[in-house]
Amino acid sequence: MNRRTIISKILSIIPMRNHMTSQEARDLLQACSPCPQGTCKGSNELKVSYDLQIIIPVYNGEKYIEACLKSVKSQKTEYNVLATIINDGSIDNTAKIIEDVICNQCGNIEFELITQPNKGISGARNTALKALKGNYIMFLDSDDLLVDQAIDKLLNTAYTFDLDIVQGNWYEFNIQNNQHNNISVNALSGYPWGKVYKSILFKGFQFPEGYWFEDTPLSFIIAGMDIRYKTIPDTIYAYRINPEGITSKSQTSNKCIDSYYITELCLEEFPVFGLKYDDRAYDYFLHQSIMNIKRAYSQPKEIRKALFTLTCALMEEYFHDMHTQDASLKDIEQCLRQHLFLRFETIIFPN
Numbered sequence: 001m002n003r004r005t006i007i008s009k010i011l012s013i014i015p016m017r018n019h020m021t022s023q024e025a026r027d028l029l030q031a032c033s034p035c036p037q038g039t040c041k042g043s044n045e046l047k048v049s050y051d052l053q054i055i056i057p058v059y060n061g062e063k064y065i066e067a068c069l070k071s072v073k074s075q076k077t078e079y080n081v082l083a084t085i086i087n088d089g090s091i092d093n094t095a096k097i098i099e100d101v102i103c104n105q106c107g108n109i110e111f112e113l114i115t116q117p118n119k120g121i122s123g124a125r126n127t128a129l130k131a132l133k134g135n136y137i138m139f140l141d142s143d144d145l146l147v148d149q150a151i152d153k154l155l156n157t158a159y160t161f162d163l164d165i166v167q168g169n170w171y172e173f174n175i176q177n178n179q180h181n182n183i184s185v186n187a188l189s190g191y192p193w194g195k196v197y198k199s200i201l202f203k204g205f206q207f208p209e210g211y212w213f214e215d216t217p218l219s220f221i222i223a224g225m226d227i228r229y230k231t232i233p234d235t236i237y238a239y240r241i242n243p244e245g246i247t248s249k250s251q252t253s254n255k256c257i258d259s260y261y262i263t264e265l266c267l268e269e270f271p272v273f274g275l276k277y278d279d280r281a282y283d284y285f286l287h288q289s290i291m292n293i294k295r296a297y298s299q300p301k302e303i304r305k306a307l308f309t310l311t312c313a314l315m316e317e318y319f320h321d322m323h324t325q326d327a328s329l330k331d332i333e334q335c336l337r338q339h340l341f342l343r344f345e346t347i348i349f350p351n
Helices: 003-013 022-032 065-073 094-102 120-129 150-161 216-220 254-268 279-295 301-318 327-338 341-348
Strands: 045-058 081-088 109-116 131-139 165-174 179-183 195-198 229-240
Touching: 022 254, 022 301, 045 065, 045 120, 045 150, 065 081, 065 094, 065 109, 081 094, 081 120, 081 131, 094 109, 109 120, 120 131, 131 150, 150 165, 150 195, 150 229, 216 254, 216 279, 254 279, 254 301, 279 301, 279 327, 279 341, 301 327, 301 341, 327 341
Parallel strands: 045 081, 045 131, 081 109, 165 229
Antiparallel strands: 131 195, 165 179, 165 195
């Protein structure tokens, strides 16, 4: 029996409560990485004149933006499509590359270019959301690609069944080491890409600016609305594994704390979107609690303890009398209810 297993058994028998106060926890996190002041509350206009609007934010994307835009331009579709590119203050050769690719537009896909000072990926997406021009919208990251026929496969299903969200499968690739992994799903992912959304879902929504993990509200708020969705078996998206992206950088940055901050923000703004603190929200919260601590794995123990302390407070505030029916979350629930930080960490970091 290894040391980790022995410790786990001891902690399961002898509870060790966390005694850090919420104010102490808040002060620690604020000193480490202050909470951003963004909001999910938006005010966007519906100006629908296309079947689909593809939103492509880009910042210093000269390495990949040409391939990204060409994957859009090469789509064969009978639908009317607008690709909105937001050049978010790039200072490299991005603007010139974009202009060269979109100068000769053809077929049913039109391009528009918006240039603005740098606002981050949320600010860039929000600029496009201000005028929702497609009946459906799609998010495409500037280092990723659309697979051939992606538009028609998603929209055919969306229009046939009058759905709010349609999601396809994707593959991950890394040119440096020739890595290629196919991903199949039968439930909505938390990623913004790889799917189409009815634009009306975003009429009162925006991405909270200043946060990392800004996609969280899509699965916490948008997916919590009264929606009709479907997943399709087709691979429609290519996700580039980018060592320079936030996913990679977040493992060692203090900004990993934003994962907790954005969870807190979503719960606070539920009433704005008419959402209930119901079983779906509760189970999502429990899953997110695990993710928040995992993302802070490289942070000092006191920071992780502060995150745990505030998570316990969130549970008490929003889900006081609730109990999960998901057996895989029962132990996590008990740790949060009883403030058992060490046991919590032993469960989510078993090795």
